[in-house]
Amino acid sequence: xxxxMQIPQYQHVQEGEDFTTYCNSSTTLSxxxxxxxxxxxxxxxxxxxxxxxxxxxxxxxxxxxGEAKKNSSLHITATxxxxxGTYFCAGRRNTGKLIFGQGTTLQVKP
Amino acid sequence: EPEVTQTPSHQVTQMxxxxxxRCVPISNHLYxxxxxxxxxxxxxxxxxxxNNEISEKSEIFDDQFxxxxxxxxxxxxxxxxxxxxxxxxxxxxxxxxxxxxxFFGSGTQLSVL
Numbered sequence: 001x002x003x004x005m006q007i008p009q010y011q012h013v014q015e016g017e018d019f020t021t022y023c024n025s026s027t028t029l030s031x032x033x034x035x036x037x038x039x040x041x042x043x044x045x046x047x048x049x050x051x052x053x054x055x056x057x058x059x060x061x062x063x064x065x066g067e068a069k070k071n072s073s074l075h076i077t078a079t080x081x082x083x084x085g086t087y088f089c090a091g092r093r094n095t096g097k098l099i100f101g102q103g104t105t106l107q108v109k110p
Numbered sequence: 111e112p113e114v115t116q117t118p119s120h121q122v123t124q125m126x127x128x129x130x131x132r133c134v135p136i137s138n139h140l141y142x143x144x145x146x147x148x149x150x151x152x153x154x155x156x157x158x159x160x161n162n163e164i165s166e167k168s169e170i171f172d173d174q175f176x177x178x179x180x181x182x183x184x185x186x187x188x189x190x191x192x193x194x195x196x197x198x199x200x201x202x203x204x205x206x207x208x209x210x211x212x213f214f215g216s217g218t219q220l221s222v223l
Contacts, residue, residue: 030209037153
């Protein structure tokens with residue numbers, strides 16, 4: 001079946017350092033969404049990427065969708081303690097079902 | 111912002127018992143989902159529901175699971191005979207269209223003893 005792999009599983013950074021998580025799908029995706037889950041919370045939508053090679057920015061967060069629409073990345077510049085949480089990518093095929101990656105849990109040391 | 115509401119927030123049950131998890135999706139949404147998340151693991155798709163029927167389900171969603179939308183507002187997940195491995199956080203989610211973002215509820219933490 002369709003797999004969405006995400007690495008790394010965990011990342012510990014010092015506040016102010018950058019952070020990147022990578023997402024890879026075994027199949028071409030219609031679009032990819034990114035969600036953030038704070039500890040003890042529920043996933044909250046961050047952004048959706050649809051076009052091949054698309055890049056979107058939200059303040060310190062930069063999201064990219066690969067040319068082949070099989071991979072994506074989320075990069076956070078100069079992390080803050082408020083960035084702590086688990087970041088999930090979720091890929092969608094034509095059926096509409098979202099398949100979530102395993103998530104990357106970010107810890108930020110002040 | 112409108113919210114997906116889930117009740118109860120915690121449910122403790124004995125193995126073999128039936129449980130019903132309840133959700134009220136956002137009122138103008140058309141697509142409804144159940145996901146589950148075992149502690150520390152990824153969010154796993156269970157089932158999607160559209161136009162009063164299941165549109166897709168995962169291998170986890172076996173004969174012990176069922177969903178209903180009994181009255182046009184509630185969306186329920188029933189587990190007929192719970193197993194220890196059903197212990198997880200169950201999230202309900204909804205959205206307006208297939209290309210749109212998912213809105214998740216706060217989840218029901220199910221503990222099977």
